[in-house]
Amino acid sequence: MIFILYILSFIAFFLLGKAALGILYGKTREKELYWEDGFLTGGILCIGLAEAAHLAALFLHLTFADCVKIFVLLLGVALALAAVTVIWHAGRRKVPEGESREIRMGFSVWTKGERIVFALFFLLVIGQMIAIVAGRFVYMQRDMTVETVNSFLSTNTVYQVNPLTGQPYEAGMPLRLRILCLPTLYGILCKLFGLSAIQVVWTGIPFITLILCYLAYSLLARLLFADSRLKRGCFLALAALLFMAGDYAYGMDGFGLLHGGFWGVTIRGAVLLPYVISLVLRKKHKLAALCVVAEACIVWTLYGFGACIFVAAGLFVTERLIRYIKRRRNGKEEPVCGNS
């Protein structure tokens, strides 16, 4: 069942993401938008749908079964709309005459060096996937996601009992934590696919996070090394190595990715932040705004502000400053960022 979960998740991500890109960027979507954007945007939209279902259950005091129904309904409608949008855009897209599929997709003959670095990258990623699926290296301290999911499933309610004891709350829990949707999303997946909380939380979600993380890094590789596939492969292989070596302390990117892929902070650090950086550098501000909202749904931020908005604003201000300084020096404006 877990493999069906992976396959269906990525199909849903791709459909939703492709449609969202079509709606947000219309005809210009071909410019500096890649297939990775589709998956990542779809993942972010799924978080949004889960948040809607979660808030409905939380504030309308619905049962968890109702929450699952709301999510399925929202996802069904979103997927239907996405399918229509994708088909409509596919019909409108014009391929320039004489342009082959290879040129459009950026395919060319692979050199020996490129094959080696990409083989190394995939070997490292497969090693990480095996470690995650084995489920032996999950860091349980400071987190109670799996207990929270189990409490939703066993009581058929959302945050009515203390997840750590199963006893009813006496004083309750902070609202700013209750509004976060990840336990609900994981619980919904348990219900839909008939999996246990341990299977979904400790192995299923970290595997998906790992793939989304490398998709975000792949976009950064495209941006930083637009001219060379060898450099892109080298960058990805080194990033994979850094994740493996960097799992020495709680709070490091690699630690979260390999030992706590289901934490909100890991999804933020490994998926949303690299993606936000790539989006701001490509000037895709609408998608960057989606990442900011997604972060607020999964991580306790300072009342809606978080790391994504900080990084996006920081990069934006840096770009403006560089432009300003250049203009002062040269007396004219020059483009300074990315490949734009």
Place this chain on the structure above:
Amino acid sequence: MWELLTNAWKGWMEYITGGKFAALLIAALLFLWIFREKAQKQLLYYTSLMTALCIFPVSSAFFMKYQTAFYDYQWIWSLVPVTLTIAFGATVFLTKYWEGYEKRRFNKLFVTLFVCAAILLCGSAGAIGWKEQALSEKSENAAKVLKLLDADKEDGEICLWAPREVMEYARAVDGSVKLLYGRNMWDKWLNAYSYDVYKEQHIECYLWMEAACESGELESLAGQEHTNGEKLLSGIDCARAAQGLGVNRILLPENMQKEALLQIEKALGVQARELGGYYLLVLQ
């Protein structure tokens, strides 16, 4: 304010103690500044500035406030693209070297291995970041005991008081089991998720069970750091208190002394039996 600044500085010192990714980041930034290319200026300037601000105690204290007190110092480094910058710097370094030594394969291989070794040695060199028994083994043991308990269940629900190794994973493997106290009794970070606090009876039960797992004795002395003053904890009192708090299953450790076990059985009016390496007491 002074405390916040001290915490920020201590956080930085801890951050650089475990591994040397901060050093790698600074080396990568230095390299990128020397060989910087026009296209990546924005990222380079931002990362350099944020790295300096995350090290400097006053600005890092501000970031700690910004991210809420729920998170520790290390999380402010989320604002710095550490992995991205190191990978970027190392890629530029390696590919520049490869281009310069097109025909000399041995040199290329040697430098590549050197960079990979430097990364591994600055990190955990492939070893996992903390030393613990394999998680699945622990949770499987807990699941085994809970399965036996579940088979034993006649009707109604189970409210369990047991040694830590069972309690720790009980709610992870089976959401229907209730516990006398949860993981937040020993994992203090989890207290941030709830306004609820434990009563003194809960704490005493926990302390007695911890001591019983070690010594197997009926009575143990709780230190001042846990209770109001030094206190002699009795297994009988704790078992009665647990019963009063709604517990209907008690698991005692295998190393429990026979005499101590007999006294608890007598006090509660039940007969203990062996179950998966523990003594089970079923209360009414």
